Amino acid sequence: MKELSSFPSVKFLTSSIATLAISLSSSQSATAATIALGFTKLTGVTGGSPATTAVFRAEISTSNFGDVTSIVIKDNSNRTGGSAGNVSGFDLDAIKLSYVAVNSAADVNAISALDLFDFSPTGTIFTPGTQRPPTAPELFGTTGGNINNAVATLGSFDANSTTNPRTMFGFVSLGDSGQVIFNLKRPISLENPLYFYIGEVGDNGEVATGEVIVSQPPSPVPEPSSLAAFSLAGIYLAVRYRRKNKSK
Numbered sequence: 001m002k003e004l005s006s007f008p009s010v011k012f013l014t015s016s017i018a019t020l021a022i023s024l025s026s027s028q029s030a031t032a033a034t035i036a037l038g039f040t041k042l043t044g045v046t047g048g049s050p051a052t053t054a055v056f057r058a059e060i061s062t063s064n065f066g067d068v069t070s071i072v073i074k075d076n077s078n079r080t081g082g083s084a085g086n087v088s089g090f091d092l093d094a095i096k097l098s099y100v101a102v103n104s105a106a107d108v109n110a111i112s113a114l115d116l117f118d119f120s121p122t123g124t125i126f127t128p129g130t131q132r133p134p135t136a137p138e139l140f141g142t143t144g145g146n147i148n149n150a151v152a153t154l155g156s157f158d159a160n161s162t163t164n165p166r167t168m169f170g171f172v173s174l175g176d177s178g179q180v181i182f183n184l185k186r187p188i189s190l191e192n193p194l195y196f197y198i199g200e201v202g203d204n205g206e207v208a209t210g211e212v213i214v215s216q217p218p219s220p221v222p223e224p225s226s227l228a229a230f231s232l233a234g235i236y237l238a239v240r241y242r243r244k245n246k247s248k
């Protein structure tokens with residue numbers, strides 16, 4: 001049985017600081033901002049059998065901004081680490097949003113999660129990355145270019161860390177530079193720090209970047225009702241003026 005962790009481990013990210021670099025994205029609407037996440041690697045691993053899922057935690061606390069509407073995960077491995085074929089790129093075991101911070105990968109399954117993810121293709125928008133040869137079968141945990149959550153089980157850190165087709169389970173491989181957008185079921189405000197966890201199967205040097213999309217507070221605009229009242233007043237005055245002139 002060939003394990004995903006057959007390659008030497010590389011540090012996940014040079015930065016372990018959970019500070020947030022905030023940037024306004026001009027490509028998006030003026031009412032959204034993108035916040036880059038800084039991940040910290042937890043101690044130990046978790047998962048199914050074999051269990052070698054590395055877990056990374058990012059703190060999301062942006063009280064000056066609006067509500068979180070989406071979270072984006074993108075493979076940033078540059079073809080380093082892991083295996084080719086249908087496990088190319090970052091092997092995502094699970095994601096989790098929680099108000100609870102833990103430091104050990106073994107604890108991440110037990111903490112309470114916020115029920116904000118829709119793992120169907122409606123709420124989970126997948127852009128597959130490049131699959132290194134062999135290009136068949138398709139990326140593991142996907143069906144027809146979408147994430148198949150019956151296989152990926154993104155709500156649970158439960159992946160079997162293997163490339164044996166008979167026992168592979170519990171994750172999705174993103175492909176090189178593959179990306180997933182998780183649109184939350186409802187926007188969430190950030191009155192308290194929120195912790196975002198992701199799991200990488202194999203703990204073998206594959207890395208991802210994370211971003212949250214937040215809505216900006218809306219700029220003040222006239223209320224539609226007062227606009228309507230204003231134009232009605234205008235019509236009334238115009239009619240009155242015309243009648244006045246006609247009667248002359």
Ligand SMILES: [Ca+2]
Pocket residue numbers: 081082083087088089090091173206
């Ligand atoms: Ca991989």
Ligand SMILES: [Ca+2]
Pocket residue numbers: 092093094152153154155156157158159170171
């Ligand atoms: Ca899983």
Ligand SMILES: [Ca+2]
Pocket residue numbers: 004082089090091200201202203204205206
């Ligand atoms: Ca991996």
